[in-house]
Amino acid sequence: MAIIEVAGLCKSYGKVKAAHEVTFNVEDGEVFGILGPNGAGKTTTLEIIEGLRTADSGSVRVCDIDVLKEKRAVQELIGVQLQSTTLFDELTVMETIHLFQGLFSKKVNLTSLVTKLALTDKQKSPVKELSGGQKQRLALALALVNDPKVLFLDEPTTGLDPQARRSVWELVQEIRSNGKTIVLTTHYMEEAESLCDRVAVMDHGKIIAMDTPRQLIKNLGFDNTIEFSIGDGLDVRELEKLPSVKSVHNKEKEHHLFTQDPQATLLGLMRLAQERSAAISDLRVHTASLEDVFISLTGRRLRE
Numbered sequence: 001m002a003i004i005e006v007a008g009l010c011k012s013y014g015k016v017k018a019a020h021e022v023t024f025n026v027e028d029g030e031v032f033g034i035l036g037p038n039g040a041g042k043t044t045t046l047e048i049i050e051g052l053r054t055a056d057s058g059s060v061r062v063c064d065i066d067v068l069k070e071k072r073a074v075q076e077l078i079g080v081q082l083q084s085t086t087l088f089d090e091l092t093v094m095e096t097i098h099l100f101q102g103l104f105s106k107k108v109n110l111t112s113l114v115t116k117l118a119l120t121d122k123q124k125s126p127v128k129e130l131s132g133g134q135k136q137r138l139a140l141a142l143a144l145v146n147d148p149k150v151l152f153l154d155e156p157t158t159g160l161d162p163q164a165r166r167s168v169w170e171l172v173q174e175i176r177s178n179g180k181t182i183v184l185t186t187h188y189m190e191e192a193e194s195l196c197d198r199v200a201v202m203d204h205g206k207i208i209a210m211d212t213p214r215q216l217i218k219n220l221g222f223d224n225t226i227e228f229s230i231g232d233g234l235d236v237r238e239l240e241k242l243p244s245v246k247s248v249h250n251k252e253k254e255h256h257l258f259t260q261d262p263q264a265t266l267l268g269l270m271r272l273a274q275e276r277s278a279a280i281s282d283l284r285v286h287t288a289s290l291e292d293v294f295i296s297l298t299g300r301r302l303r304e
Contacts, residue, residue: 201216
């Protein structure tokens with residue numbers, strides 16, 4: 001059953017179309033990711049669904065409530081972690097949580113909440129003394145104070161070190177296991193692959209692909225990517241003729257070969273480089289990923 005229904009959503013700022021005919025459903029209990037670079041329209045789309053921004057046209061329903069007509073009713077049922085949360089530095093962790101809980105009619109046990117989010121030892125600490133990872137956990141706590149049916153996470157791990165990012169991933173998976181529906185935006189491909197049941201790939205305000213991460217990768221038609229840089233002396237059109245190459249993406253001296261047989265392609269590449277006296281550097285081979293999906297669809301990297 002769809003708990004979120006978005007149809008024909010449009011939002012423009014002058015000539016810039018931040019969201020253009022955005023349409024998708026989110027099923028009850030799933031983790032749905034919106035994947036795209038900065039400026040793709042992810043945050044605008046989320047803010048409209050959350051009732052924080054008004055659409056130019058289209059429709060949005062959350063828990064069968066029309067968001068455009070009954071924003072406050074929807075906001076009682078959702079939790080939101082914004083891309084950037086501004087808090088009162090002098091308030092303690094527990095004072096901050098109490099303050100946010102006062103905005104909602106439904107309450108949760110705050111002792112259990114701070115325990116679940118590993119904030120027990122910090123509940124009397126001022127917000128200004130928290131580390132980046134602790135602030136992210138506090139932001140998650142604030143999004144959960146009303147026991148929401150749907151949780152929205154906008155770039156939940158941006159700016160965190162790898163260890164803190166993994167910690168947030170574990171929290172998200174635990175929250176999902178408790179029956180919550182989660183919608184998150186990210187420009188980290190590994191985050192989407194690790195957490196999401198389905199992913200919508202967004203670019204320039206449009207959804208350009210949507211499926212499970214595994215199926216999106218499978219739809220590429222190749223299993224591996226060979227990345228490398230090469231000096232002068234090689235005509236890049238020759239790369240398309242290498243064994244097992246399905247397609248090629250070139251940007252200046254950086255090249256991506258999408259292949260079904262990396263061994264055959266590598267042997268052909270080495271022979272070609274030797275024949276043309278071209279030096280290869282920064283050579284990497286990896287299994288196809290959502291990053292490759294984005295490159296294949298747009299011709300550029302996710303974080304460019």
